[in-house]
Each structure stands twice: as structure tokens, then as C-alpha cells.
Amino acid sequence: MSKTHVTTTINGDVTEFLCEPADTLLSVLRNELQLTGTKEGCGSGDCGACSVTVNGRLVCSCLVLGVEAQGAEIGTIEGIESAEKLHTIQEKFLEHAALQCGICTPGLIVSTKALLDENPDPTEEEARYYLAGNLCRCTGYDKIIRAVLDSAKVMRGAA
């Protein structure tokens, strides 16, 4: 089967790749483009480890085809920091020790960024519901939620 040529924008950079039409965006990111920050947990939309944005919308990259990236704007964990400086959300995850093994962390940070872009001042309940599709088997979520709400506070102050 012949591979398809796809031109897309990833974290602001125009990027080209070849993929099989059946390849998921997750597999393209990790295996073709070596953007391995995006993780694979379940491959079925349940865990959120593979969270990325497509045209600004938060999705599971395991449920998107690579060919669907044609002409789209993709945002991954690699695009969260700027000029090699950690994003506030990343700093707050570290500060609050909101990770243990870390497999869920890139997805959670991408999702938190999407949450705070939409709603800069979420209640704890809103944050918990928004992030319900990001599973973490280690932390028990409390530290994650504290990091999220603290990030929101700092980011509101900076805006």
C-alpha cells in the first residue's frame, strides 16, 4: 500500500510526513516524527495520555488518523514550553509534585493548557470534570488538581 504525503503544522512549524492511511496521529507523532512526549496508554480514547490539540481542540491522538492532520494545526506537549523556559503549568506540576511515574503528565499538561485557555478561572469541580479523561494511576489526582488551580491563579495574575 502506498504511503500518503501529509503537510501539517505542529507546534507552529510546518511539518511534512509520510504515513499509511491507517496510522493514527499518535503513531505518526511518536514513530515518524520522534515527538515522543505524547504517550500511549490505552489506544482507545480512555486514558488521555495521548492528548494533543487539533485546530485548537483537545482530542486523543490515538483516535485521529495521521492523514487527518493534512492542513491542520497540531499542538503537542513539545510546544508547551517557550524559548526553553518551562510553562507555568509545567512549573506548577513540579512544585506540587503532581506526578510520580509521569506517563500521564504530558497529556495532563496539554489538557490543563486547553482548560485554562477556555476557562481561566475554573472551580475545582470544573477542573476535575474537564480533566476526567486524563487518567493517573499514581497520584490520586489531588496534587494534580492543586497544580492546575495554582497554575490558573498565577496565569490570571500574569495576564
Add this chain to the structure above:
Amino acid sequence: MVSVVYKAPDSIQAAISILSEAEIATKILAGGTDLLIQMQGLVNESRLFVDIKKIPEMMQATLGDQGLDLGPSMCCAEFTAREDIRAVYPGLVEAAFLIGSTQVQGRASVGGNLCNSSPAADTIPALMVNAAICVIAGVKGERSVSVEEFVTGVGTNCMEKGELLKLIQLPRPAKNTSDAYLRFIPRTEMDIAVAGAAVSVTLDDEGVCTAARVSIGAVAPTALLVQEAADALIGTKLDDKALQAAGDAASAAASPITDRRGTVEYRRHVVGVLTKRAAQIAATRARGN
């Protein structure tokens, strides 16, 4: 996963041509939240995927005096953010908001939920109580069917090869009408309904219910419109007795199965409780309208 040929036509006409002329088995791709998972299990097979998200009218929703014209493939995140639609069909919007996570809603569509035709699909009961019409397009032209006629069994519907669901039409509800949808899952998020109930009620100026529709999900091979439950509400002021009778009628209409999510007895009971509560919420909303 299967081997895939991918096409993304930009018009319904082009999509129909591709679907009807295809030499290998075709699959329409909307948000892919059911389809891509179903395809993972298949090996040594090929499918032609027709991605319909590049077709503008599949992705739009227009609310007018006649009601809602919903492009079937608009993702739930966009759909549930539409305050204008929520104001008129709050029950349908809350059903769409229950699907999966934020990420899943970023892809999953109401049309895909309907076409996948799972007995537990959350939007189907809510579409039924809103008397939604499915407009199906194919080589032979267009036809319109109700949601009750559309869904024919567990994962099956009335669409034939070469056809696609091009539009979901909801009539504008009468004055003092509102709807609600409730489902029960063992956790608070990210699970499939053990039972679900949607109710729509219309009240007159004295608060008497003049019209009602009740639909139950996940307790039969397809979601069911329960006329006996609606009849129990019509002509009453939706007092406790009427609500109880509607709940009992819903329980009686259910023919659930026992699986790891719940037993027959449990589902039958829960669907009655949900019907009662959804009727109460719909009534409160209708009084406020």
C-alpha cells in the same frame, strides 16, 4: 488495524458517488471515536474510509423558527458550547455532554452516536423525545425517517450501502415545552449508561401537561419510545402520582439484559427512577420557559 484507503470529499454528492462506486467495503468516518476502535481488531482486511468532515453542511448547526438543522458530524464539544441550542433543547445538549471525556467530545458527533446505533448511546433517547428526523441521502435521492425507524437493532440501522445521514432535523418545540436526559453510571464520568431516560413535556398555562414523550436507553436492543409513560403524564399536573406512574410504565417497557454493568432487575428499577426524575427536570424547565 485494517489497511485503509482514505478519501475526504468536500460535498455530499461526491461522498455518495465514492460510497456507491467503491469496490471494497466502505466506512464513513466522522469523529472516529467508535469507528477507529472497531477497526483496530481487524487484520488482513481493507476498508475505504470516507471522511465526511470536509463537507461544510455536515459540520454546521442552524437554529431557526422551524427548529434545528443539525449537521450530523459537528463534534460534541462545539455542539454543547452552543448556548442558543442549549436554551431550546437542554436535554439533547446534556446527553451530548455526557459522551466520554473532553477529548472524546472534541471528535465524537451526534450523527456518529446515532449511526453507531448502540443500545446505550446517550443522544438517541434525547433525539427521540425531540421527534428528530433523520435525512438520509443516497444515489436514489433523499428520504426522511424518524429516529425510532432509523435504529433497527443493536448496532444496526436502516441505512443501505451508499447512503449517509446528511441532516438531523428537530422541530421547534411548542411553547412551554422542555426536555431532560439522565443516565446512570457507577462513576461520575467516562462510562457507558446502565440505563438512561429522556423526557419532553409540554404544559398549558395552568401547568397541565398537554403533550409528552418518554424514551429509555440501555434497557432494550434499541432505545424505546414509551407511549404508556407519556400517557401517564399527559392530562396531569405532573404530580408525584403521575411521575410514579410514568416511571412504572418505563420499567414495565424495559427488556434489559444482565451484564457486568447491572442485572435485569436493577436496570428495570433504575430506568423507572430516571424517567421520574427526568420528567421532573423537564417540567421545571418547561415552567420556566
